Amino acid sequence: MASGKRPQTTIVHAGSHPKQHMGAMNTPVYRASTIAFPSVEAIQDGIKNKFDIVFYGRHGTPSTFSLEEAMAAVEGGHRSVAVPSGLAAIVVSLLAYLKSGDHLLMVDSVYEPTRSFCARLQSHYGIETTFYDPLIGAGIKDLIQPNTKVIFTESPGSLTFEVQDLPAISKAAHEHGVKVLLDNTWSAGHYFKPFDHGVDVSIQAATKYIVGHADVMMGLITSATEEEWLEIKSASAAMGYSVGSDDCYLALRGLRTLDVRLQRHQETGLTLANYLKDRPEVAKVLHPALPDCPGHEIWQRDFTGSSGLFGVVLKDVPQDRVVAMLNGMELFTMGFSWGGFESLMIQTSPARARTATSWDAAGPTLRLHAGQEDANDLIADLDQGFKRLNGEA
Numbered sequence: 001m002a003s004g005k006r007p008q009t010t011i012v013h014a015g016s017h018p019k020q021h022m023g024a025m026n027t028p029v030y031r032a033s034t035i036a037f038p039s040v041e042a043i044q045d046g047i048k049n050k051f052d053i054v055f056y057g058r059h060g061t062p063s064t065f066s067l068e069e070a071m072a073a074v075e076g077g078h079r080s081v082a083v084p085s086g087l088a089a090i091v092v093s094l095l096a097y098l099k100s101g102d103h104l105l106m107v108d109s110v111y112e113p114t115r116s117f118c119a120r121l122q123s124h125y126g127i128e129t130t131f132y133d134p135l136i137g138a139g140i141k142d143l144i145q146p147n148t149k150v151i152f153t154e155s156p157g158s159l160t161f162e163v164q165d166l167p168a169i170s171k172a173a174h175e176h177g178v179k180v181l182l183d184n185t186w187s188a189g190h191y192f193k194p195f196d197h198g199v200d201v202s203i204q205a206a207t208k209y210i211v212g213h214a215d216v217m218m219g220l221i222t223s224a225t226e227e228e229w230l231e232i233k234s235a236s237a238a239m240g241y242s243v244g245s246d247d248c249y250l251a252l253r254g255l256r257t258l259d260v261r262l263q264r265h266q267e268t269g270l271t272l273a274n275y276l277k278d279r280p281e282v283a284k285v286l287h288p289a290l291p292d293c294p295g296h297e298i299w300q301r302d303f304t305g306s307s308g309l310f311g312v313v314l315k316d317v318p319q320d321r322v323v324a325m326l327n328g329m330e331l332f333t334m335g336f337s338w339g340g341f342e343s344l345m346i347q348t349s350p351a352r353a354r355t356a357t358s359w360d361a362a363g364p365t366l367r368l369h370a371g372q373e374d375a376n377d378l379i380a381d382l383d384q385g386f387k388r389l390n391g392e393a
């Protein structure tokens with residue numbers, strides 16, 4: 001096992017058990033629904049231990065368990081649960097802890113589908129949500145009500161990249177018996193270790209950096225303790241979530257190269273961010289490693305690196321010029337998701353998804369993902385893009 005080793009060593013070895021799989025380094029794909037039991041007694045034993053053994057395909061196969069074991073080690077947590085998408089991981093985690101009449105504190109900079117789910121929590125389940133300022137820190141204590149059960153965090157925030165003070169939020173939460181859930185997708189669990197900062201449950205949209213190749217949907221939920229794990233696993237099992245072994249195999253294969261891939265995403269992301277910062281058309285670069293980003297000093301304190309996703313606020317410019325810029329990009333693809341090998345660029349609308357705070361930007365906002373291409377080629381593509389933005393091409 002890889003516990004106690006440096007993070008990149010853990011990424012390579014965690015969850016790998018060649019001796020149990022005829023020497024195969026990467027746990028093979030176990031396609032299974034029915035699992036054959038040798039006796040009535042074995043079935044009865046199995047029912048008691050169904051979350052800890054290969055019991056029925058829906059609860060996982062060795063392909064699932066290897067991936068879950070590896071992700072738990074990478075995030076520094078106790079145990080993980082695989083679910084079919086990042087959004088499923090968010091939904092399972094919220095429903096594991098919330099019931100009718102409860103109150104949820106949700107960060108205002110959250111990923112938009114998470115925000116939409118809060119409306120459904122209210123309308124279908126009678127669970128109330130209060131949105132809070134991502135930079136609130138210890139001030140979160142004033143928003144905790146007697147029926148508050150969960151504080152949901154996402155750091156840095158989707159689209160706007162505010163970095164949250166997780167130690168301060170967790171301290172306030174735990175003083176009131178409230179659980180802290182974190183969407184930790186941006187750091188991939190490699191550049192931010194949630195359980196060293198008080199988080200109870202860490203969520204990965206593994207679709208992004210863990211899978212890393214833009215070809216699998218997956219969510220992974222990691223908990224600090226066995227007790228939290230059982231809450232999550234029971235909720236996921238009760239809702240019928242199940243992940244295919246082919247997808248687990250691909251996610252684990254992706255995970256093995258996470259360290260080197262992220263190094264490149266980081267390096268290219270910083271190169272692009274610094275290039276953009278100096279462009280006359282740019283009002284602001286929202287990159288946690290750059291001083292302009294809200295919460296930058298917290299990033300510096302708590303993170304060991306930055307991934308390839310960041311934002312740019314342009315100076316005021318007509319929308320048709322932004323469209324011309326984006327439509328003509330050669331290497332930057334337009335599309336949702338991120339964390340794959342390819343560079344991406346889309347226009348975002350942060351103002352639309354805010355209630356506790358407002359988003360007042362000088363002009364349009366873009367979100368970029370720095371992929372694995374050569375940074376010079378990406379900059380040449382951006383140079384041409386700015387010509388279109390300026391009406392010069």
Ligand SMILES: *Cc1c(COP(=O)(O)O)cnc(C)c1O
Pocket residue numbers: 085086087088111154158183185186205206207208217218219337
């Ligand atoms: C993409 C994303 C999700 C959802 O993941 P899916 O696998 O697409 O469902 C959740 N949180 C964040 C921060 C994301 O970027």
